[in-house]
Amino acid sequence: MTPPEDDPLIRRTVRRRTTVPAARRGARLRAALRAGLRPDRVLAVGMPLVAAAGVVAIVLLTAAHSIWPGLIAVVAAPVVVTFYVVTSRRGGRLIGELGAEVAELRSQAARFRLLVQNSYDVVTISRADGTITYMSGGSQRMFGRTPGQRQGANILEFIHPDDQERVAGYFDEVARTPDAFVLYQCRFRHADGSWRWIEILSTNLLHEPSVRGIVCNTRDITENRELQDRLSHDASHDVLTGLANRALFADRVAAATGRAQPGATTSVVLVDLDDFKTVNDTLGHAAGDALLVQVAERMRHELRPGDVVARLGGDEFALLLTTSQPADVDRLLGRVRERLRRPADIDGRPIAAQASFGIAEAQPGDTAGELLRRADVAMYEAKARGNGDWHRYTDGLEARGAERARVTAELRRALDAGELRLHYQPVVGLPDGDLLGVEALVRWQHPERGLLGPADFIPYAEGSGLIVPLGRWVLREACRQAALWLRAHGDRAPRTVSVNVSARQLHEPGLAAEIADALRDHGLPAHRLVVEITESTAVEGEAAWATVARIRELGVRVSLDDFGTGQSTLTMLAHCQVDQIKLDRSFAPVPGPDTIATAVAQVARALGIETVAEGVETPAQAQRLHALGFARAQGFHFAHPMPAADIDAALDDPAVLAATA
Known part of the structure; x- marks a missing residue:
């Protein structure tokens, strides 16, 4: 919408731009306008009217004198002034200046009209209560509505409900003081129903006769605000x-x-x-x-x-x-x-x-x-x-934390210093008790505390990640010793050596390759190595079983340790890629029902999976396990874990094995 030439904003802007310079010419212009002259029209009529005006003046002066002497002054004054203005040299210059001023006024009005209508900002004039009396054409672009659709409405109608009270407060604050202004941000409703962030500079021009309103210069800052919000969000x-x-x-x-x-x-x-x-x-x-x-x-x-x-x-x-x-x-x-x-x-x-x-x-x-x-x-x-x-x-936990840090540091040093040892617990056949295999169990020969069992340091190794290099050492040392027994004792050597693999090791991408390297480096046939994984590790998902499959492809046997203590079921055995299950010691037969041990033995036999019973401590347990179908067992009833040298002795003399029980 194009505002009229007497648009209050245009009038105000023009006034401020034209009354400050050329004060002298402006005074003459105002005097002439008050006298009723229209310089632009005088110029348009031309000199013929000036001559006619002179003749009329003489006639009127002569006739009127006899009728009413006072009429001479009334009629003659403007005629004389007009004649003077037109005929004198000085008057000609004044007419020219007045015409130039009018042209400049029109030029400035057109310029300011274009600036307001094409400004990136939207200019709004409202009363003190927020009623919109004028809005520039940019409102169509910024808010999706034409100025006419907004005029007469209250500006607060378009402000977000959460911002209305604050904006109303700004209006009240500005309205109390002439020329006061305030800069603020709020959300404004677009015609499509969305909310746009805007920045408003509100200035009190209620006292200005040419404006009589609060002028708001409004700018859309939605993109800047969203960027600012994203940066603020990302920072926190x-x-x-x-x-x-x-x-x-x-x-x-x-x-x-x-x-x-x-x-x-x-x-x-x-x-x-x-x-x-x-x-x-x-x-x-x-x-x-x-x-x-x-x-x-x-x-x-x-x-x-x-x-x-x-x-x-x-x-x-x-x-x-x-x-x-x-x-x-x-x-x-x-x-x-x-x-x-x-x-x-x-x-x-x-x-x-x-x-x-x-x-x-x-x-x-x-x-x-x-x-x-x-x-x-x-x-x-x-x-x-x-x-x-x-x-x-x-309160005492920090001391344990300090102890954990100390033990972890010592364990790391022990790995480098060669302080770890392997002891081997025999796995025997039932019912005769012949040595069929061994399980490798790590010990720590501590320089100050003596020989430490796995319970004293394995939890620290698992918590710190040292379990991976520790497990790697156990694997290679067990393969080395098993190969030595095979060369030294031939067919009397343990048929298998079992090593425990932690959950963290099982998820290491190179575990199968490490096993293959250990077998090759020490010359141990793959079928003589048994890798034991816990039942809880086995149910962790496909990634674990993918590693198990690669290990079995090497010819290495896989045993499911501590069976019955985790989340697996007997049904799961049908889908497990294992060669052996080890019944947890908690299910070793005791006086009374032995339902779980019986079920495990029956399912394993049906699936062709080898069974081993752990934690056998009495002859009665050994006899009962044999009756249930368990072909192998290990526990203190048969032998305690022992150094490799004692296994050598037991291979030469079976009585040595019985003496260690």
Whole structure:
């Protein structure tokens, strides 16, 4: 819409642009206009009228004198002035200047009209109550409506409800003081129903006769605001998962501890995924990232409104929980743990996640850093215990954490210094007790503490990742010793040597190649090596079984250890790629029903899978196991674990074996 020439904004703009310079000429212009002259029309009539005016003036002056002397002054004055203006040299210059001023006025009016109508900003004039009296043509582009569709409406009708009170306050503030202005941002409704961010400079010109309104210069800043919001969000959130990052989490912890209510407990829980590195190594970082996204979404799904979940980095997450009692935290973490254990589809492969949780409960004066530090100590205690458990921080826990760090450092040194040893527990045939094989069990010959069993250091190895190089050493040493026995004793040598492989090792991409190298380097036939994996490891998904398949392709036998203690079932045995199962010692027959041992023996026999019973401690147990169909057994009833030299002696004299029981 093109505003008229007397548009209040145009008048105001022109006035300010033309009254400051050329003051003298402006004064003459105003005087002439007050006298009733229209210079542009005088110029248009021309000189013939000037001559006629002179004749008429003389006649009127002569006749009127006899009628009414006062009429001379009334009639003659404008005629004389007109005659003077037209005929004098000075008057000619004035007429020219007046014409130039009028032309300049028209030029400026057209210029300002174009500027306002084509400005990127939208110019609005409203009354003090917000009623729109004028809006420039840019409103069609910015808001999707023509100026006519908005005039007469109240500007607050188009402001977002959450911003209306604030904008109304700005209007009231500006309206109280002439020439006052305020710059602010708010959301404005577009004709399509969307909300646009705008920046408004409101100026009070209510006192200006040519405007009489509040002038608002409005600019669309939606794209800038969205960019600003994205940058702000990225600065406080994890890019991969969309969760809060460490900085935002610390802010939320500070806020939660600062407003703690009586009877409420604020807890920080540190969550660390177990064996996440193996996912990256075996399936690639893209699969690892996909798993992290799944973990984040599953934890977020289990949390309550008001709880906070953050990703601190890598595979480490944190939870901020406010509960009425500690048991609420336990129940929530139980749900989170079970949900994480459900296999997730990652690139067409089912992958289950397991995590360890450390809990720290806030005390008065605690900072976010202090809470995270204590939760970290508790988390490592939980990780050392295994099985995806959680642990609460207690005062004595830091001492155990320091002990863990010390033992881990010593174990790392022991690997390099050659302080590890292998002892071998015989696996015998039933019922005669002949030595058929051995299981390699690691020991640590500590320089100060003496010979340490696996329970004293294996948890530290698993928690620190040292289990991988430690397991590699066990594999190679067992193959070396088995090859020595074969060369020294021939057919009397143990038929098999069994080594335990941890879950972390099983997920190492090069495990099968390491086994092949160990067999080749020491000259041990593949069928003489048995790799034992735990039942809990076996149910972790297809990745584990893919590694098992590659190991069996080498000719190596695979045994399912501790059977009956995990989540597998007898039905699962039909689909397992194993050559042997070892019944856990907890199911060794005791006086009373032995249903599980009986079922395992029957199913294994039907599937052609070899069975071994562990933890046999009495002759009665050995006899019962033989009656159930178990062909092999091991336990203190037959022999304790012993050094390789004692196995050599037992191979030469079976009585030595009986003496060690």
